[in-house]
Amino acid sequence: MNCETFESLMADALGDELAPGQHPAFDEHLAACTTCRQEFESLRATAATMHSLPGPQRVTVRREGSRLVLEERSDHQLRLDASHQKPSTAASSPLKILRYAAGLLIAFTGGYGFHAVIMARDAIRTAETIVQADKQDDGETSLQGSIVQAHSRKPKRSDLAKCLIAMSARKR
Amino acid sequence: MSTIGKPPTDRFEDYTSEVYGWAFRLLGRHHDALDVVQEVFLRWNTQCRSAAPDRPRGWLRRVTLNRAIDVRRQRHGQAAIDVTGDEVQIRYEDVAACLDHETLRNDITLALDQLSDVQRSVLVAKTYDEMTFAQIAGELGLALSTVKTHYLRALRTVHDRLQPRWAKETPS
Numbered sequence: 001m002n003c004e005t006f007e008s009l010m011a012d013a014l015g016d017e018l019a020p021g022q023h024p025a026f027d028e029h030l031a032a033c034t035t036c037r038q039e040f041e042s043l044r045a046t047a048a049t050m051h052s053l054p055g056p057q058r059v060t061v062r063r064e065g066s067r068l069v070l071e072e073r074s075d076h077q078l079r080l081d082a083s084h085q086k087p088s089t090a091a092s093s094p095l096k097i098l099r100y101a102a103g104l105l106i107a108f109t110g111g112y113g114f115h116a117v118i119m120a121r122d123a124i125r126t127a128e129t130i131v132q133a134d135k136q137d138d139g140e141t142s143l144q145g146s147i148v149q150a151h152s153r154k155p156k157r158s159d160l161a162k163c164l165i166a167m168s169a170r171k172r
Numbered sequence: 173m174s175t176i177g178k179p180p181t182d183r184f185e186d187y188t189s190e191v192y193g194w195a196f197r198l199l200g201r202h203h204d205a206l207d208v209v210q211e212v213f214l215r216w217n218t219q220c221r222s223a224a225p226d227r228p229r230g231w232l233r234r235v236t237l238n239r240a241i242d243v244r245r246q247r248h249g250q251a252a253i254d255v256t257g258d259e260v261q262i263r264y265e266d267v268a269a270c271l272d273h274e275t276l277r278n279d280i281t282l283a284l285d286q287l288s289d290v291q292r293s294v295l296v297a298k299t300y301d302e303m304t305f306a307q308i309a310g311e312l313g314l315a316l317s318t319v320k321t322h323y324l325r326a327l328r329t330v331h332d333r334l335q336p337r338w339a340k341e342t343p344s
């Protein structure tokens with residue numbers, strides 16, 4: 001197989017539609033040709049990255065007169081789930097969060113401008129209000145504690161809010 | 173529930189879940205996706221008053237993606253965590269994953285924004301609707317080879333747009 005033929009089969013290969021008989025020659029060229037391999041791998045990684053984006057929860061649709069009503073199905077209720085958490089996750093969370101906060105910082109400074117910052121500030125102000133309100137109930141807890149708590153099955157709003165504030169503080 | 177393989181109808185209800193799904197994929201928030209569904213529903217009604225689209229699903233995918241990209245642009249880099257009124261909602265397993273998905277959603281939406289309508293439709297149909305190239309060709313009224321060409325070009329554009337993200341994640 002030459003590069004041109006390889007190129008003509010690349011969409012099928014990426015789309016998982018390569019005919020079984022085409023695999024051996026395709027794989028052989030893939031292994032032998034660096035240029036084609038690099039191109040193929042970069043597109044495959046792109047397709048995989050796009051695919052990794054979570055889709056919606058199931059919604060139910062019903063008609064009420066002239067209106068359509070969409071409801072999230074209760075068995076797919078969006079919630080924090082402790083079963084996803086390995087014991088080591090809590091310890092690594094602050095690092096993870098800082099890493100994502102750094103990502104956000106780049107996103108925020110990467111040209112989204114003033115508007116984004118103002119929107120984020122509104123969110124932070126709301127979060128700070130929540131933390132203040134909950135503090136009156138049960139005293140102050142550490143950020144570390146809040147992050148661990150945010151991973152639990154029933155996180156308190158103040159814990160999530162505190163994480164948000166911490167992330168925004170790193171961002172500034 | 174997928175409508176692939178079913179004969180096209182001119183009932184919006186038959187496509188509502190998919191319209192919601194396309195919008196959610198780019199926006200990541202239930203209420204934003206719902207807003208898009210309502211707007212697309214209105215445009216659909218207006219369109220159907222003159223003539224129902226020949227290829228309803230293709231029409232809806234195109235209009236929905238365009239509208240969702242607009243909404244995403246208006247939203248800029250708002251906080252990933254939904255803070256509305258005094259409610260804090262968190263949508264994924266943990267705070268970090270939520271932020272990661274949000275920045276990825278943002279990157280992918282901005283990449284889709286660089287594509288032509290037809291490239292965008294082909295890429296979304298293949299990646300998220302999991303249609304075959306032949307199904308896409310039938311739905312959009314294009315030649316099979318054209319669909320594959322659009323798919324590869326679209327993937328390349330998205331790859332170039334996501335490149336800085338990967339460069340950032342690779343440890344130096």
Ligand SMILES: [Zn+2]
Pocket residue numbers: 002003006029033034035036037
């Ligand atoms: Zn080659």
